[in-house]
Amino acid sequence: MRTADRNTRRFFALRFQRFNFVCMSRFILFALFFAFGNGLIAQNMPPEVKKITDKYACNSCHVLDKRVVGPSWKDLAQKKYSAKKMFKLIREPQPGNWPDYPPMAPIPSISSAEVKLVADWLNGLN
Numbered sequence: 001m002r003t004a005d006r007n008t009r010r011f012f013a014l015r016f017q018r019f020n021f022v023c024m025s026r027f028i029l030f031a032l033f034f035a036f037g038n039g040l041i042a043q044n045m046p047p048e049v050k051k052i053t054d055k056y057a058c059n060s061c062h063v064l065d066k067r068v069v070g071p072s073w074k075d076l077a078q079k080k081y082s083a084k085k086m087f088k089l090i091r092e093p094q095p096g097n098w099p100d101y102p103p104m105a106p107i108p109s110i111s112s113a114e115v116k117l118v119a120d121w122l123n124g125l126n
């Protein structure tokens, strides 16, 4: 093979490597944002509440002030549910309460103490 050909090939191989690297970095950034972005938007939560809402992935469907999968935390706060009532609703959701939303999957493993922390925070929002 002529030297010129080899050089051209090397040139394009390097180009391609660089291109690949840039694409991968973008992809990783995007994936990270996707994984943690919702958590960032849902900020403004005391750490003990954040811990619970992360543990049960509440933040992937509820964020502070816009509709994602479920109603925003602010919309939920409007309902002024007591901790006891919210505990029941999380374990046995009543999709009829939010007609234009998909039904929330029940989360039976959450404890009443955990729900109380979330409910106290929610009820103090407005």
Ligand code: HEC
Pocket: 053, 056, 057, 058, 059, 060, 061, 062, 069, 070, 071, 076, 079, 086, 089, 090, 093, 094, 095, 096, 097, 098, 101, 102, 103, 104, 105, 107, 110, 118
């Ligand atoms: C997979 C998405 C998803 C997750 C995870 C999720 N929710 Fe929901 N949530 C929804 C949707 C959708 C609704 C509205 C429809 C419904 O109530 O079934 C809702 C409704 C609610 C309501 C209102 C219930 C009512 O009847 O008015 C509360 C309170 C609530 N969620 C709290 C939580 C808490 C706290 C967590 C975490 C422990 C959580 N959600 C996790 C999607 C989710």
